[in-house]
Amino acid sequence: MRRIFFILLLVPILACQDVIDVELPVGEPRLVIDAVIRINDTSQTTTRIRVKASQSSSFFDSITPAALQKISVTNTKNNTFIYLQETDFGTGVYEATWETAQLIDGELELNLNYEDQAFQAKTKFIPTVPIDSLRQGSSNLFGDDETEVLVRFTDNGERRDHYLFDFNFGEYLVTEDEFYQGQQFELSFFYDKDLKDQTELKISLIGVDKVFFNYMNQILQQSGSTSGPFSTPTTTVRGNIINISGQNNDNFALGYFAVCQTFSRTIVINKETASN
Numbered sequence: 001m002r003r004i005f006f007i008l009l010l011v012p013i014l015a016c017q018d019v020i021d022v023e024l025p026v027g028e029p030r031l032v033i034d035a036v037i038r039i040n041d042t043s044q045t046t047t048r049i050r051v052k053a054s055q056s057s058s059f060f061d062s063i064t065p066a067a068l069q070k071i072s073v074t075n076t077k078n079n080t081f082i083y084l085q086e087t088d089f090g091t092g093v094y095e096a097t098w099e100t101a102q103l104i105d106g107e108l109e110l111n112l113n114y115e116d117q118a119f120q121a122k123t124k125f126i127p128t129v130p131i132d133s134l135r136q137g138s139s140n141l142f143g144d145d146e147t148e149v150l151v152r153f154t155d156n157g158e159r160r161d162h163y164l165f166d167f168n169f170g171e172y173l174v175t176e177d178e179f180y181q182g183q184q185f186e187l188s189f190f191y192d193k194d195l196k197d198q199t200e201l202k203i204s205l206i207g208v209d210k211v212f213f214n215y216m217n218q219i220l221q222q223s224g225s226t227s228g229p230f231s232t233p234t235t236t237v238r239g240n241i242i243n244i245s246g247q248n249n250d251n252f253a254l255g256y257f258a259v260c261q262t263f264s265r266t267i268v269i270n271k272e273t274a275s276n
Contacts, residue, residue, distance in 0.1 A: 029055045029056065030055070030056055030236075030251075030252075030253065030254055031053065031054075031055060031066055031114050031119070031253040031254070032053070032054045032055065032056045032066070032253065032254045032255050033051065033052070033053055033110075033112070033119075033121075033239075033241050033253050033254070033255035033256075033257070034051065034052040034053075034054075034255055034256075035051045035052075035110055035121070035241075035255065035256065035257040035258070036256060036257075036258045036260065037049055037050070037103065037258065037259045037260065038204070038206065038260055038261075038262040039100065039103060039104065039125070039259065039260065039261050039262060040262050040263070040264065042100060042104055042261065043100075044100050045099065045100060046097050046098060046099055046100060047097070047098060047099075047100045047103055048095060048096075048097050049073060049082070049084060049095060049096050049097070049098055049103075050093065050094070050095050051071060051084060051093075051094045051095075051110075052092055052093050052094075053065065053066040053067075053068050053071075053092045053093075053094065053112075053114070054066050054092050056254065064092075065090060065091055065092025065093075066092050066114060067086075067090075067092070067114075068086075068092075068094065068112050068113065068114050069112075069113040069114060069115075069116070070083070070111075070112060070113045071083070071084045071094050071110075071111070071112040071113075072084065072110075072111050072112070073096075073098070073103075073108060073109070073110055073111075074108065074109040074111065075102045075103075075105075075106045075107070075108055076106060076107045076108070076109055077105065077106025077107060078102065078105075078106060080102055082096050082098045082102075083096065084096040103125060103259050104125040104259070104261075105125070106124070107122060107123075107124055108122065108123050108124065108125070108257075108259055109121070109122050110122075110123075110241070110257040114253075116245075117243055117245040117251065118243070118244050118245040119241050119242065119243055119244065119245075119252075119253050120241070120242060120244045121239070121240045121241040121242065121256075121257035122240070122257075123209075123240065123257050123258050123259055124209070124259070125259045125260075125261070126162075126207040126208055126209050126212075126258070126259070126260050126261065127207050127261045128161070128163060128205055128206060128207030128260070128261045128262065128263060129153050129154060129155060129156055129161070129205070129207075129263070130153065130205070130263040131151060131152070131153050131203070131205050131263050131264070131265045132152045132153050132154055132184065133150075133151075133152045134149065134150070134151055134152075134203060134265040134266075134267050135149070135150050135267070136148065136149055136150070136267060136269065136270060137149065137150045137188060139188065140190075141190045145192060145193030146190040146191060146192055146193070147190065147191040147192075147195050147269055147271070148188055148189070148190050148191075149167075149188070149189050149190075149191065149201065149203070149267060150186055150187070150188050150189075151165070151186065151187055151189065151203060151205075152184060152185070152186040153184070153185060153205060154183070154184045154185070155177045155180055155181060155182055155183055155184075155185060156182070157181055157182020157183075158182075160176075160177065160181075160210075161176065161177045161207070162174070162175075162176045162177075162207075162208045162209060162210055162212070162213035163175050163176070163177075163205060163206065163207065163208065164205075164206040164207075164208045164212070164213070164216055164260075165187075165189075165203065165204070165205060165206070166203065166204040166206060167189055167201070167203055168201050168202065168203070172216065172220060173187075173189070173220075174208075174213055174216050174217050174220065175187070176210075176213060191269075195269060196269075197269060197270065197271040197272075198268060198269060198270070199268070199269045200266055200267070200268050200269075201266060201267050201268075201269065202264055202265075202266045203264065203265060203266070203267070204262050204263070204264040205262070205263050205264070206260045206261075206262045207260050207261045207262070208258065208260060209258075211240065212240075212256060212258050215237065215239055215240070215256060218237045219237050222237060236254065237254075238252060238254075239253070239254060239255050239256035239257075240256055240257055240258075241253040241254075241255055241256070241257060
């Protein structure tokens with residue numbers, strides 16, 4: 001399903017991702033790590049950490065789950081750590097429950113071993129702001145079949161913020177507060193005719209730092225928002241997971257490690273509302 005977005009203020013700092021099928025060059029298998037940890041409630045005593053490991057031979061396609069030899073998360077400020085365990089054998093999904101306080105205060109390290117090589121990534125918890133309102137609009141962008149959703153939030157004027165929106169269906173958008181520092185901001189996102197009536201959408205506002213913002217911006221641009229939806233990426237977008245084994249530092253892993261505060265709201269789509 002293709003999504004279309006439109007920002008009510010004309011600021012050239014957003015990118016969207018379309019779900020598309022394209023033929024890409026096949027390369028050597030590479031480790032892929034999905035380690036974006038979303039914390040929905042910082043007041044909770046514990047948080048479930050979930051990391052997905054897979055092996056890929058192309059930019060987008062995942063071939064098989066990857067069996068890690070070891071994986072842990074360390075809080076270097078407190079010198080505490082926790083090991084993650086595979087939930088079910090052969091799934092490539094590793095989980096553990098840890099104290100939320102360990103995840104939101106201090107620098108965090110992700111360390112893992114795969115095929116006798118060591119990989120590491122570092123990050124810090126990034127806060128965000130709540131979604132003030134989420135409502136369905138009645139405007140159209142290119143025709144009469146789109147469904148508009150309006151998201152409003154208020155930027156924190158005491159810091160520089162970068163945001164990642166999750167609009168469901170593998171659709172993301174990034175924005176920074178350069179042009180609306182400390183102000184309330186509303187954006188309009190359009191879903192096309194394939195969105196069914198009474199669909200419940202969970203839209204999330206995720207806090208990211210500038211490095212993660214730039215990483216996601218590159219991912220979204222290569223998927224079509226800048227170079228065209230059917231352009232083949234010429235480079236692999238590197239995340240923050242590096243090879244520290246000293247054997248082959250060019251054998252980096254794809255993916256990203258981040259710990260992000262997340263606020264979400266849901267809305268049920270009413271096609272009759274959109275048509276009125």
